[in-house]
Amino acid sequence: MRWKVTGDAAHGNKARDILNAWSGTLTTVTGNADRFLAAGIYGYQFANAAEIMRGYSGFDLARFQRMMLNVFYPLNDHFLVNHNDACITNYWANWDLCNMASIMAIGILCDDQAKFDRIVDYFYNGAGNGSLPHAVPFLHGSNLAQWQESGRDQAHSIMGIGLMGTICEMAWNQGVDLYGADSNRFLKAAEYVARYNLGYDVPFTTYRWGTGQNCAAREQTVIGSGGRGQVRPVWERVYHHYWARRGLSTPNLSEMARSISPEGGGGDYGTTSGGFDELGFGTLTYVLR
Numbered sequence: 667m668r669w670k671v672t673g674d675a676a677h678g679n680k681a682r683d684i685l686n687a688w689s690g691t692l693t694t695v696t697g698n699a700d701r702f703l704a705a706g707i708y709g710y711q712f713a714n715a716a717e718i719m720r721g722y723s724g725f726d727l728a729r730f731q732r733m734m735l736n737v738f739y740p741l742n743d744h745f746l747v748n749h750n751d752a753c754i755t756n757y758w759a760n761w762d763l764c765n766m767a768s769i770m771a772i773g774i775l776c777d778d779q780a781k782f783d784r785i786v787d788y789f790y791n792g793a794g795n796g797s798l799p800h801a802v803p804f805l806h807g808s809n810l811a812q813w814q815e816s817g818r819d820q821a822h823s824i825m826g827i828g829l830m831g832t833i834c835e836m837a838w839n840q841g842v843d844l845y846g847a848d849s850n851r852f853l854k855a856a857e858y859v860a861r862y863n864l865g866y867d868v869p870f871t872t873y874r875w876g877t878g879q880n881c882a883a884r885e886q887t888v889i890g891s892g893g894r895g896q897v898r899p900v901w902e903r904v905y906h907h908y909w910a911r912r913g914l915s916t917p918n919l920s921e922m923a924r925s926i927s928p929e930g931g932g933g934d935y936g937t938t939s940g941g942f943d944e945l946g947f948g949t950l951t952y953v954l955r
Contacts, residue, residue: 706764762796817886
């Protein structure tokens with residue numbers, strides 16, 4: 667991204683060398699169930715970086731595409747199909763969303779329309795918690811909608827806004843409007859999560875789901891306050907789509923985005939995963955006016 671903005675070949679060359687080193691080395695992603703999170707989060711970020719570098723002198727795009735198809739995609743696919751052999755509702759929305767984002771990004775990078783279309787369909791109709799009806803299960807009036815992980819904690823709820831925003835933005839750049847699906851349902855969820863994390867009260871509907879391999883019933887009766895007010899660089903993209911591109915009312919998104927702007931990236935948000943789940947630099951890349 668720094669090369670794209672500045673035109674400085676030193677940054678382009680370094681990005682090329684890093685991407686080539688990975689595609690010439692990485693053969694597998696292993697571990698416990700978290701391997702599916704790794705394949706999803708790092709998968710979409712790798713594919714997005716490679717897309718920026720498409721056509722750059724010395725960048726081995728074909729080898730990088732093979733790495734994405736042979737190392738990342740099989741894990742992404744396995745999770746969305748089998749959900750690690752668990753109950754379909756066992757895994758939170760973020761698990762679906764990161765793998766959805768990776769498959770969509772890989773589809774774009776590899777010019778694979780079927781992969782892209784698969785995620786568009788899953789966004790609307792998927793049985794897992796990453797699909798729009800499951801990720802945003804309850805509407806509260808005309809302007810707010812409850813996020814699936816709201817009863818869990820706010821760090822993961824904010825993470826979900828970032829991942830769904832990633833998916834919607836990639837689709838938008840390919841001419842598909844997922845942002846506007848179901849009367850801007852995602853906007854209502856982003857308003858809800860932003861509002862609560864700004865310190866305001868929001869309504870909450872009891873959330874019930876099945877867990878484990880046998881879908882053992884659980885429920886959350888109150889919103890989760892853990893991580894409330896955590897700052898992650900996920901807001902500018904969503905805010906500037908709905909407010910700047912579409913001219914819609916976004917009172918909570920506006921307050922949130924403006925209160926934490928400019929958005930940084932990576933280590934600007936600590937050393938834990940919250941600082942790296944999102945590429946960041948949203949002010950640089952998404953502010954339109």
